[in-house]
Amino acid sequence: MARLQNKTCLSILRSILGPELASEYAFAKKIDMSVSWVKQATSGHIPLTPKTASAIAYETGISFNWLLSGNTSSPPMDADGMPYTIESYARQRDKNNRAATSSNKDTFESTIADSLHLLMRVFNHAISCNQAGMFLLCLEKFARDMDIRFGTSSFYDRSRENAILQNLVLNIHLPEILDPEYERILLESHSKELGEKLENLRRQKALEKPKRQKQRSS
Secondary structure (H helix, E strand, C coil): CCCCCCCCHHHHHHHHHHHHHHCHHHHHHHHCCCHHHHHHHHHCCCCCCHHHHHHHHHHHCECHHHHHHCCCCCCCEECCCCECCHHHHHHHHHHHHHHHHCCHHHHHHHHHHHHHHHHHHHHHHHHHCCCHHHHHHHHHHHHHHHHHHHCCCCCCCHHHHHHHHHHHHHCCCCCCCCCCCHHHHHHHHCCHHHHHHHHHHHHHHHHHHHHHHHHHHC
């Protein structure tokens, strides 16, 4: 592999990986792109897209945000926010190999469950800090960013999805009143739809509260 000049985040990444792992042919094969694309993207003649950055991040363990930022003055980081090294790549490779040899269904279910548990713990802490509204705005932004990065599918069972969401909502301990700044933030971010959803959820929880109290007392 020819000596790389660190002009782009991709060239920095390939320099860290070294000639054996990041030759133009090997790297192109790894991320399912052409050798020509690797040459042009490495030199900065064509930009990385969220889709290609996602593929590179998955294969190498590099931070998606760092890679897509194009900021070569900041040090490369891995997906966990730690300095990126060849060992970071080795950990990601091992992780991908384990996922490939295990049951896809078990892996998906475990990852989704762990992520939802973490999300709810963070949400509960945000409530205790009077930051529930801000949390929900960040969550909405995260969902939209994921949509931009991966796209959405039109093929799903709507009735099954609604049942899952309904069950999830009923087990969320929404605060009676969100943080005082929430309405202002919503107006500034033009997130009217999210505000309406939260208002409906609060009303639903308010209606269910007397029923639960009655059941406990009986």
